[in-house]
Amino acid sequence: MGPSDFLRSIHFDVASACNEHCVHCYIPDECKTKTIETNLILRILEEARRLNAIHVTFSGGEPLLHKDFNDFLKRCRELDLSVNVLSNLTMLTDDHISEMVKNPLLSVQTSLYSMDPLAHDSITGLVGSFNKTVDGILRLIEAGIPVQISCPVMKQNKDSFIDVVVWAREHNVAVAVEPVIFASCDHSGGNLDNRISLDELDAVLDKEMSEGFARVIKEAASEKELLTGKDPVCSVCRYSLCVSVEGNVFPCAGWQSNVIGNLNASTLKEVWEDSEKIRWLRGIKRDSFSKCVSCENRGYCTVCMMANANENPDGNPFFIDDFHCKVASKTRRKVLDFLEIKQEAESDSQSAVKEVGTSDATGQMGATQAWKS
Numbered sequence: 188m189g190p191s192d193f194l195r196s197i198h199f200d201v202a203s204a205c206n207e208h209c210v211h212c213y214i215p216d217e218c219k220t221k222t223i224e225t226n227l228i229l230r231i232l233e234e235a236r237r238l239n240a241i242h243v244t245f246s247g248g249e250p251l252l253h254k255d256f257n258d259f260l261k262r263c264r265e266l267d268l269s270v271n272v273l274s275n276l277t278m279l280t281d282d283h284i285s286e287m288v289k290n291p292l293l294s295v296q297t298s299l300y301s302m303d304p305l306a307h308d309s310i311t312g313l314v315g316s317f318n319k320t321v322d323g324i325l326r327l328i329e330a331g332i333p334v335q336i337s338c339p340v341m342k343q344n345k346d347s348f349i350d351v352v353v354w355a356r357e358h359n360v361a362v363a364v365e366p367v368i369f370a371s372c373d374h375s376g377g378n379l380d381n382r383i384s385l386d387e388l389d390a391v392l393d394k395e396m397s398e399g400f401a402r403v404i405k406e407a408a409s410e411k412e413l414l415t416g417k418d419p420v421c422s423v424c425r426y427s428l429c430v431s432v433e434g435n436v437f438p439c440a441g442w443q444s445n446v447i448g449n450l451n452a453s454t455l456k457e458v459w460e461d462s463e464k465i466r467w468l469r470g471i472k473r474d475s476f477s478k479c480v481s482c483e484n485r486g487y488c489t490v491c492m493m494a495n496a497n498e499n500p501d502g503n504p505f506f507i508d509d510f511h512c513k514v515a516s517k518t519r520r521k522v523l524d525f526l527e528i529k530q531e532a533e534s535d536s537q538s539a540v541k542e543v544g545t546s547d548a549t550g551q552m553g554a555t556q557a558w559k560s
Contacts, residue, residue: 197244197430198428201228201248201252202252203221203431204220205248209298209310211378213371214248215377227451229259230450232259232268235268243270243271247273249274260293264293272294272296275298275319275320276320276323276324277323288332295327295335297324303347304317304318306344324360335361335363336361336362338362340383343381364395369494374502376500392518401529408519410486414473414485416473416474420472424438428447435449435450439493441493473490483519495507
């Protein structure tokens with residue numbers, strides 16, 4: 188374990204159970220049946236704080252299904268832990284909000300797929316979920332609790348997702364759009380029927396494209412392009428880990444087939460410091476993905492072992508499906524073309540202003556000379 192490899196954050200699946208049945212979810216429905224033992228999560232929170240962890244994410248499934256959820260929030264507040272709650276908000280109560288508002292280090296993230304109730308509910312599989320989620324967002328805003336919207340794009344909302352972006356801006360809420368959903372953790376690929384095609388991605392990027400969006404993507408790409416083959420491929424098990432309802436530890440949300448320990452049998456410190464799988468994951472560098480290191484599109488792509496593993500029937504985290512490479516290529520081309528056209532338009536505009544200025548000056552000079560003569 189390197190000097191910078193200290194546990195900063197834990198992601199808890201408080202409940203694998205969920206009252207929604209989202210068509211794109213990476214957790215198969217048959218696995219959504221349980222909630223975590225209260226004493227287990229409280230014990231892990233104590234151990235995490237002793238290891239100087241500073242952040243906790245509560246997710247699922249739907250974490251608000253847990254009968255003791257407010258107790259978890261309260262204990263985090265007492266331990267001075269920052270908290271991010273990932274919830275569909277359909278079960279949000281005044282009691283939840285009352286506890287959330289007490290922690291200035293708490294924020295909430297929810298998914299909103301469309302401002303068309305039918306489109307949103309067709310994705311969640313729960314009639315009335317749109318109204319409840321929007322109501323939850325507005326109540327959180329009113330209470331002064333920071334909230335962020337996640338908007339994965341798929342076939343069902345590819346034509347209406349942009350309305351979520353507009354609505355979020357109107358309410359001063361951050362929104363993250365993700366055009367490519369990743370495969371379910373059972374490697375079946377059963378949820379990928381909902382993934383947009385490359386042709387559909389064109390239209391999605393066109394809808395989302397703006398100068399601000401393009402420049403943010405370009406700046407992030409420039410930073411990624413500075414990475415070398417000797418840099419770590421990602422932060423899994425270097426700063427964070429995830430805990431399932433059974434107490435299983437896995438590297439990150441979504442990679443649930445890769446169990447690296449169990450907190451019913453071990454302490455958090457033992458797993459973090461002694462797990463052979465964690466040591467192996469920490470040692471993986473970018474040069475393990477040789478075709479990515481010098482790829483011209485590397486700045487517009489994130490090498491993700493979880494996405495690779497879920498995508499492949501054999502769970503191989505090193506085999507990258509060409510689809511993701513084509514997404515990166517298309518995104519890069521769209522961003523660079525947009526910025527080039529924007530720059531040319533600005534250059535033409537500046538030239539026109541200079542010409543007008545020169546023409547005005549010439550005209551004024553001629554008038555002055557005529558007066559003097």
